[in-house]
Amino acid sequence: MEFQNTREFAQQLDAQDKLAKYREEFLFPHIKGKQVIYFTGNSLGLQPKQSKAYVDEVMEDWAKLAVEGHFYADRPWWDYHERFAEPLSKVVGALPTEVTVMNTLTVNLHLLMVTFYRPTDKKYKIICEEKAFPSDQYMIKSQVQFHGYNPDDTIIEIKRRPGEHNIRTEDVLDKIKQVGDELALVLIGGVNYYTGQVFDIKTITQAGQEAGAYVGWDLAHAAGNIHLELHDWNVDFAAWCSYKYMNSGPGNASGAFVHETHHNDMDLPRFAGWWGHNKERRFLMEPNFDPVRGADGWQVSNLPILSLAPYLASVCMFDEVGMPALIEKRDLITSYLEFVLQEIDKEVDSTFEIITPTNPEERACQLSVFLHGEGRALFDYLMENGVIVDWREPNVIRLAPVPFYCSYEDMYEFGQILKKGILAT
Template sequence: MDYQNTLAFAVAQDEQDVLKDFRNRFFIPKHNGEDAIYLCGNSLGLQPKSSAQYLADQMKNWESLAVEGWFQGDDPWLEYHKSLSTSIARIVGANKNEVSVMNSLTVNLHLLMVSFYKPNSKRFKVIMEGGAFPSDQYAVESQVKFHGFDPKDVVIEIFPRERELTLRTEDILKTIETHADELALVLFSGINYYTGQFFDIQAITIAAHQAGAYAGFDLAHAAGNVPLHLHEWDADFACWCSYKYMNSGPGGISGIFVHEKHFTDSAMNRFAGWWGYRADKRFLMAPGFDPALGADGWQVSTSPILLLALFKASMAIFDEVGNIGMLREKGVALTGYLEFLINEINKTKGEEVFRIITPANPAIRGSQLSIVCTQNAKAIFKYLAENGVIGDWREPDVIRLSPVPLYNSFKDVYKAAKHLSDALDAVK
């Protein structure tokens, strides 16, 4: 796209945007009576206007049906979670029986590592990206200790080369090959939360399998953001939260993927609970765990219907869009426009006052730019907030701005960049 640094260009792009009306499906926070410029969907997605009705419908079912709501009504709770399977499978590129909705992300990561991290005296090492989200680091560290190993001897973190900001795929694959004989698990983010780098999930999976290890992924910043093909890529497992790009509300429900090739592995460990028991015999209350066939067999506890209802409201919007490729196309355009405008600021100032650490190649990033402020960083972030630009701060000097294609506009991006430019003169 031939970008232009004018409001007229931004408005023209919005007018021809086939997805523009979806913005009206969301509540936009206000600033001084006007819509704020919300560029923080990578941290918490906006609330769909339909969420209250979806929630109210289930509150009404609880009111009028009480316990019979599990079995009666238009959408009985007993299989309510299954009504989301088609939507989620489309978003992550899976078969319906390979996904399930449950718990929160880190809980699911622990449950999946019970199955897919099975260290022994020969294979015990875990490879992950350096600077992974702390929750993943803590989960891996505790799992390693649980199995009686020292994380210093087991966890291998891969960092960018000196004077580079992101990882090279070749370095990831080489590290996997180097440790192949002792490797048990490769656990990566889909997109690194800090840099915004979209990793080559397929290449990492192939390398892990060639080394005799499992490959798992935390898709917190990837699900609903970039196209995924987990089944085709042959990933063993994945988990994600749904409150970022999938707009399910603060602390919203999580989801998992387990490749169908593992469904009949009777030797696979798992922490069992009654909601993961085969549905046709669950209420017989028999001893001995007989898991449901599919990802549902990793469920533990009764579905939280109210959280699922909030998620379902957002999934209905994704279903209406139908093709995540359309969202991806707009996300690439919006993020590219923000990148263009920031580079224009740097040209005007004659120096790189805003250094983008997210990859320049749109194929290896999502709808996010992480921007190092080389001067007065915290004051600039505060200036943005005071002028209605809602972004995300990461110590010591990074502002993350994420234009989400469902509800952000080119005008949002233009105005955000204008405030960034103005901040340089206003903050001294």
């Protein structure tokens, strides 16, 4: 498609957009009385309007039924989480029994590492990516120290080549071969939070397992954003937050995946809790743990229903639309945003460097833009003029044109505001 940086062209794309109607299903902040252009769905997704109804339903059931809401609410609380299995399995490419919701992201990664990081004197090293999200860095380091190992000797970071912003797949594969028999675990973010690079999950997983290691993925920026086939790719485990692209609300519950090959392995260690116990016998209060045969068997405590309610509202919307339609629009609107940035760069005395891969196979719903010659003042200008973006030091803005609620006209309008901001600052 031959793009044009005009409002009329952007409006034509919106008129042809099959997902345009879903924009009306979300609540937008307003600045100076005007609805914002929202580019930070990779940090916190907008609130779906139907979320409140789901939360109100739980509050009403609590008021009317109290403890009996566990069994007699319209959506009983004791099996509330089971409503996620089918729709979430479609989002991440899994069997329904392989996914569950529980806790929050880093908590789930810690719990999954209890099972899948089992170091020995000869097999103890972990491969992760350079500049992973800080929480992952803290989590991995603390796990290594908990097991009595030195992080400097144990954690192997895949680094970017000098002068490059993204990690090459061949460098990951070479490092896996290099570490060899000492490798216990590969744990990487499926989409790098800083650059927006999408990793080759299938290829890296296969290579790690061929080396005799478990392979897990932090899918915080991937779930609800990219095409995933966790079951077919034979991923051992994964976890993701729900408040970014999945629009569940601030700090909300996490999703988790455990491949079915591990479901019946009772020799795998785990931190047990009663909500992971055999569902049919859970309320017999038995002393010996008999885990559910599935990802639910990694649950620990009963679920926070008030947190799950808005997540369920969003998951139902994902199920209605489907990932293929979201990905189709994601690719087009991200490409149009890239075009707009390039056109504005030609019009002003400035230099933008998009550090996100240009190959659509290696990126998703994010463009990270290095604003050479510009500083924090430009970010402040954008925010003050109704464009909510994300700033990362030293001078990178992250732009996520989420297909559920961003419009093509947003992309055009952002370009005009950006141009004015550069000229003003």
